[in-house]
Amino acid sequence: VPVSMKEVAGYIEKQVAYLSGGRGAESSVIITLPECSDFSDIPEEVLAKVLTYLTARQPGVKFIIILDRRLDTWTSIKTALARIAASFPGNLHLVLVLRPTSFFQRTVTDLGFRFSQDDFMLKMPVVMLSSVTDLLRYISENQLTTEFGGTLDYCHSDWIVLRTAIESFAVMVKDIAQMLQAFGTELAETQLPEKNSAVELLLLAHTEKYRRLKDAINSVMREGRHLLSSLESADETSSALACSRRLIAQLRDMEMAFDGFFDKHHLKLQQYLQLLRYERSFHEVRRFPDLERKVLVLVLQEELGRAQVMILQGHQLAAGHHYASALVVQRCNELRYHCDTLTSAIRAKRKTLAQMQTLLQLLEEAQQWCDEGTYLLANQLVDKLHSKEVAQAALRDIQKFQEGAPVLLSAGPDELIVEYESVLTSHLQKLIQARQSCLKKLADKHKRPVRTVAPRADHPPPAKSPVFSPRHGHTGDQVQCSYSCVRVYVHMCVCVCVCVPSPFSRRVMKELIETERTYVEELLAVLLGYRAEMDNPSLSPLLPISLRNKRDILFGNMPDIYNFHSRVFLQDLESCLDTPEAVGARFLARKENFQVYECYCQNKPRSESLWGQFSDCAFFQECQRRLEHKLALDSYLLKPVQRLTKYQLLLKELLKYSSGCERVSELQGALSAMLDLLKSVNDSMHQIAITGYEGDLSELGRVLMQGSFSVSISHKRGTTRVKELARFKPMQRHLFLHEHALLFCKRREEHGEHADKTPSYSFKHCLKMSAVGITENVKGDVKKFEIWYSGREEVYVVQAPTVEVKRAWLNEIRKVLTNQQKLLKGLSLVFWLSPWLKSSPA
Numbered sequence: 001v002p003v004s005m006k007e008v009a010g011y012i013e014k015q016v017a018y019l020s021g022g023r024g025a026e027s028s029v030i031i032t033l034p035e036c037s038d039f040s041d042i043p044e045e046v047l048a049k050v051l052t053y054l055t056a057r058q059p060g061v062k063f064i065i066i067l068d069r070r071l072d073t074w075t076s077i078k079t080a081l082a083r084i085a086a087s088f089p090g091n092l093h094l095v096l097v098l099r100p101t102s103f104f105q106r107t108v109t110d111l112g113f114r115f116s117q118d119d120f121m122l123k124m125p126v127v128m129l130s131s132v133t134d135l136l137r138y139i140s141e142n143q144l145t146t147e148f149g150g151t152l153d154y155c156h157s158d159w160i161v162l163r164t165a166i167e168s169f170a171v172m173v174k175d176i177a178q179m180l181q182a183f184g185t186e187l188a189e190t191q192l193p194e195k196n197s198a199v200e201l202l203l204l205a206h207t208e209k210y211r212r213l214k215d216a217i218n219s220v221m222r223e224g225r226h227l228l229s230s231l232e233s234a235d236e237t238s239s240a241l242a243c244s245r246r247l248i249a250q251l252r253d254m255e256m257a258f259d260g261f262f263d264k265h266h267l268k269l270q271q272y273l274q275l276l277r278y279e280r281s282f283h284e285v286r287r288f289p290d291l292e293r294k295v296l297v298l299v300l301q302e303e304l305g306r307a308q309v310m311i312l313q314g315h316q317l318a319a320g321h322h323y324a325s326a327l328v329v330q331r332c333n334e335l336r337y338h339c340d341t342l343t344s345a346i347r348a349k350r351k352t353l354a355q356m357q358t359l360l361q362l363l364e365e366a367q368q369w370c371d372e373g374t375y376l377l378a379n380q381l382v383d384k385l386h387s388k389e390v391a392q393a394a395l396r397d398i399q400k401f402q403e404g405a406p407v408l409l410s411a412g413p414d415e416l417i418v419e420y421e422s423v424l425t426s427h428l429q430k431l432i433q434a435r436q437s438c439l440k441k442l443a444d445k446h447k448r449p450v451r452t453v454a455p456r457a458d459h460p461p462p463a464k465s466p467v468f469s470p471r472h473g474h475t476g477d478q479v480q481c482s483y484s485c486v487r488v489y490v491h492m493c494v495c496v497c498v499c500v501p502s503p504f505s506r507r508v509m510k511e512l513i514e515t516e517r518t519y520v521e522e523l524l525a526v527l528l529g530y531r532a533e534m535d536n537p538s539l540s541p542l543l544p545i546s547l548r549n550k551r552d553i554l555f556g557n558m559p560d561i562y563n564f565h566s567r568v569f570l571q572d573l574e575s576c577l578d579t580p581e582a583v584g585a586r587f588l589a590r591k592e593n594f595q596v597y598e599c600y601c602q603n604k605p606r607s608e609s610l611w612g613q614f615s616d617c618a619f620f621q622e623c624q625r626r627l628e629h630k631l632a633l634d635s636y637l638l639k640p641v642q643r644l645t646k647y648q649l650l651l652k653e654l655l656k657y658s659s660g661c662e663r664v665s666e667l668q669g670a671l672s673a674m675l676d677l678l679k680s681v682n683d684s685m686h687q688i689a690i691t692g693y694e695g696d697l698s699e700l701g702r703v704l705m706q707g708s709f710s711v712s713i714s715h716k717r718g719t720t721r722v723k724e725l726a727r728f729k730p731m732q733r734h735l736f737l738h739e740h741a742l743l744f745c746k747r748r749e750e751h752g753e754h755a756d757k758t759p760s761y762s763f764k765h766c767l768k769m770s771a772v773g774i775t776e777n778v779k780g781d782v783k784k785f786e787i788w789y790s791g792r793e794e795v796y797v798v799q800a801p802t803v804e805v806k807r808a809w810l811n812e813i814r815k816v817l818t819n820q821q822k823l824l825k826g827l828s829l830v831f832w833l834s835p836w837l838k839s840s841p842a
Contacts, residue, residue: 002056002057003049003052003053003056004053004167005053005160005163005164005167007049007053008046008049008050008053009160011042011046011050012050012053012160013160014036014038015034015036015156016033016036016039016042016047016050017031017032017033017050017051017054018031018032018034018054018156018159019031019032019054019159020032020144020145020152020154021152021154022139022143022144022145022150022152023143024064024093024094024138024139024143025064025093025138026062026093027061027062028061028062028063028064028093028094029058029061029062029063029064030063030064030065030066030139030143031051031054031055031063031064031065031066032065032066032068032145033065033066033067033068033080033084034068034147035068035069035070035071035072039076039079039080040076040079044083044086044087047083047087048087048089051084051087051088051089051090052089055088055089055090057243058090060091061090061091062090062091062092062093063088063090063091063092063093064093064094064095064096064138064139065084065088065092065094065095065096066096066098066135066139066148067080067081067084067095067096067097067098068098068147068148069097069098069099069100070098070099070100070101071100071101072100072105073100073105073108074100074105074108074113077097077099077100077113081095081097081124081126084124085123085124088124092124092125093125094125094127094138095124095125095126095127096127096129096135096138096139097126097127097128097129098129098131098132098135099113099128099129099130101131106130110128113126113128132148132149133149135148135149136149162227162230162231162240163240165227165230166227166231166240166243166244166247169220169223169224169227169244169247170243170247172220172223173220173224173247173250173251176216176217176220176251176254177254179213179216180213180254180258183209183210183213184258184261187206187261187262187265190202190206192269192272194276195276196273196276196277196280197566197567199269199272199273199276200273200524200566202269203266203269203270203273203528204527204528204532206262206265206266206269207266207528207532208532210262210266211532211535211536213258214255214537215537217251217254217255217258218537220251221248221251221252221255224244224247224248224251225248227244228241228244228245228248231244268323271317271322271323271324274317274322275317275322275324275327275328278310278313278314278317278328278331279331281306281310282310282331282334282335285303285306285307285310285335285338297346297349297350297353299507300342300345300346300349301346302507303342304339304342304343304346307335307338307339307342308339310331310332310335311332311335311336311339314328314329314331314332314335315332318332362406365406366406369404369405369406372401504657505580505581505654505657505658506577506578506580508580508650508653508654508657509573509576509577509580509583509654510577511650512573512583512650513570513573513574513577515646516565516569516570516573517570519565519639519643520562520565520566520570522636522639523558523561523562523565523566523639523640524562524566525627525629525636526555526558526633526636526637526639527555527558527559527562529623529626529627529629530555530620530623530627530633531551531554531555531558531559533619533623534547534548534551534619539619539622539623542617542618542619542622543617543619544614544617544619547610547614547617547619550610553603553606553607553610554607554610554611554637555607555637556599556600556603556604556607557596557599557600557603558600558637558640560596560599561596561597561600561640564590564593564596568590568593569586569590569593572586572589572590573586580654580658581654581658581661581662581663581664581666581667582663582666583654583667583670584651584654584663584665584666584667584668584669584670584671585663585666585670586670587647587651587670587673587674588666588669588670588673591673591677594644594673594674594677595677597640597641597644597677597681598677598680598681598684600640600641601640601641601681601684601685602684602685602688604637604641604685605685605688605689607637608634611633611634611637615632615633615634620632620633644674644677644678644681645678647674648671648674648675648678651667651670651671651674652671654667655667655668655671680702680703683703683704683705683706683736684703686703686706686734686736686761687703687706687736689759689760689761690736690743690745690760690761690763691760691761691762691763692762692763693743693763693766699740700738700739700740700741700743701738701739701740701741702738702739703736703737703738704737704738704739704812704816705735705736705737705808705809705812706734706735706736706737707734707735707800707801707805707809708732708733708734708735708747708801709732709733709734709735709798709799709800709801710730710731710732710733710798710799711730711731711732711733711735711744711796711797711798711799712730712731712796712797712799713731713794713795713796713797714794714795714797730799731746732746732747733745733746733764734746734747734761735798736761737809737812737813737816738769739769739816740768740769740770741766741767741768741769742766742767742769742772742787743763743765743766743767744763744764744765744766744767744796745761745762745763745764746761746762746764747759747760747761748760748761748762767787767789767796769816769817769820770820771789771790772787772788772789772813772817773787773788773789773792773817774786774787774788774810774813774814774817775788776810778797781799782803782806783799783800783801783802783803783806784797784798784799784800784806785797785798785800785806785809785810786798787813
């Protein structure tokens with residue numbers, strides 16, 4: 001383990017030995033041991049640590065030691081040389097000793113060194129110098145410090161600071177390496193979840209950790225560069241510079257390796273998420289065909305289109321070097337077989353539908369023929385058939401009429417079964433056979449007179465089918481059916497019903513789910529591809545300084561909206577695929593969660609203003625290029641608003657196809673809730689544009705109504721009502737009806753090329769609802785009503801744009817006043833009962 005500054009700090013500060021930065025022959029490094037009165041007291045292991053610290057991290061370098069003993073004795077020199085020889089860890093090139101200057105000690109040193117020279121020279125080369133001038137023969141003047149007559153500038157305290165900084169930087173690099181290794185181990189050992197939402201959260205979590213580590217690396221890198229700059233400006237030794245450069249290069253290599261590893265891991269997670277989505281869609285398509293007769297051709301065509309789109313997506317995944325390309329290609333092959341099955345089913349059903357169309361045309365002809373035959377028999381009066389000639393004439397008329405029977409009734413039962421076995425039921429066949437038998441009996445009827453039988457009241461003459469004869473109505477019972485029904489009426493109003501389950505509500509539900517999935521994916525793409533990238537150091541040069549730290553303004557609370565839809569509402573909708581009528585209850589159960597949209601829409605003007613300033617910056621263009629989006633960011637920031645309006649349209653479609661559903665009231669409630677939310681969002685967006693109100697608008701309660709009116713004001717002073725001419729002229733005012741107050745504001749709109757298109761409202765006046773009264777009708781104009789304040793001290797004549805708007809506002813104001821009266825009555829009752837409540841026994 002290398003010796004650290006902390007272990008030898010005290011002896012380094014005492015200048016037992018130091019590196020001045022000077023160089024001798026062959027670029028050998030100079031280590032100076034200055035005068036030190038306590039040198040002999042320093043333990044050998046400590047001196048060894050000091051020398052080891054000074055020579056560390058300099059492999060292959062030669063060293064020169066300057067031993068300054070000009071004020072010392074030969075005994076001290078001998079001891080120092082012995083300790084250096086015993087503990088010096090590096091390649092010692094030369095030891096230059098400045099011997100004592102006093103005559104006596106110099107003489108003793110010369111004699112002692114002469115007798116001990118051989119002992120020292122065997123261990124290390126030692127040169128005794130009489131003066132500082134002699135140093136110049138071995139070391140240049142510019143490599144010696146001022147204390148030795150040189151010009152090299154050296155400050156020991158600065159050297160200690162720089163060495164401490166180098167060691168601190170090395171510790172930081174080591175910590176970064178450990179953090180990267182720990183995170184790499186975590187990524188390698190991550191168990192991949194099986195749900196899309198879990199993978200998305202994992203992607204976000206890993207990306208966030210990656211960003212934090214990158215910030216730490218960049219911070220340490222800045223420290224290293226600052227340290228290197230300080231060393232270069234201080235003309236520090238090449239060893240310190242080399243050490244700093246080596247640490248910076250090591251940190252840069254770690255960062256590059258870490259980036260490459262994380263990019264591969266991130267790509268694998270993204271491809272895994274793509275594979276999960278692809279597998280989910282694949283199994284949905286594969287489990288669909290229930291290729292029974294109740295499935296419509298249109299539905300089969302839609303499924304065929306979905307399968308073909310999935311094949312295209314699979315090819316795109318495989319072409320993008322997906323790690324599971326073999327599985328994706330296998331799925332594509334299975335989907336091709338599935339497409340062939342669907343194509344065959346579509347052909348078969350089209351053939352069946354063509355047969356049914358032909359059959360219906362034939363049945364229409366048969367129906368008309370049966371109606372005519374019924375009327376023919378009914379018009380043959382029995383009293384005219386008493387003679388043989390008349391009966392035979394009637395029989396000939398019947399036979400002639402029977403000869404004109406349509407093709408459907410002329411063909412035999414076997415032919416009908418062969419031709420229309422897929423659409424003609426056995427019940428219909430029996431009816432045709434019975435009809436043919438009846439006609440034969442009529443043709444062979446005995447010629448005797450037939451008694452006249454008057455039609456009974458409960459058996460009226462058969463009417464023509466409402467399907468084929470629009471001029472007549474069906475008089476039978478109406479049967480309600482939950483299917484799309486085709487009714488075929490054959491002779492005597494007998495009905496055959498061919499029913500096919502209605503797929504329309506399920507189609508609307510599938511559209512709701514599919515668009516919800518797309519919506520969630522688009523939100524995630526914006527959050528990862530734009531919002532998270534604002535913290536990406538690699539893109540920071542492209543991000544304007546004034547846009548930094550403003551992502552909450554630009555994106556609002558989009559993360560809250562994404563969390564609600566991805567974790568909660570999408571699963572709610574998917575659970576209603578087979579029971580579309582249950583989706584109303586889901587909307588009502590999540591009614592409170594949808595309030596996140598109100599906050600988002602209130603922030604929308606600030607977001608649009610910020611986007612308008614920076615829409616052309618390179619950062620957004622680079623993010624759009626990486627995401628491969630055709631539209632810019634502002635189109636995706638509008639998605640939540642568009643999605644909110646889409647829900648009420650889809651709910652209306654579901655209501656259209658669910659009129660007979662038991663849970664239609666829940667669907668109606670869900671639609672009302674979404675419409676109320678849209679109104680509330682719209683009202684709140686107008687409210688935040690109010691300027692000049694000194695109080696807290698939230699204390700006035702929720703905004704119930706808002707709109708523009710023409711307002712006239714009059715005041716009552718004393719007993720005489722005086723109209724203030726200056727204010728009697730009608731003014732255009734924008735009214736905000738809150739739960740506890742009515743605000744009068746003036747609408748202002750800026751004009752010009754760069755003007756803000758969003759209107760603002762200047763506050764003018766406030767009326768507390770506890771002191772408000774209304775007069776619903778004003779003479780002269782059905783659109784006017786009065787709002788009076790404090791016992792008609794102030795009267796506001798309000799003219800609505802339409803009578804309907806006036807009614808809506810009056811209804812809402814009445815509700816507010818009624819609720820206040822109920823609250824006051826409740827408070828009065830509590831106040832009146834409080835003495836008895838206090839005195840009553842517990």
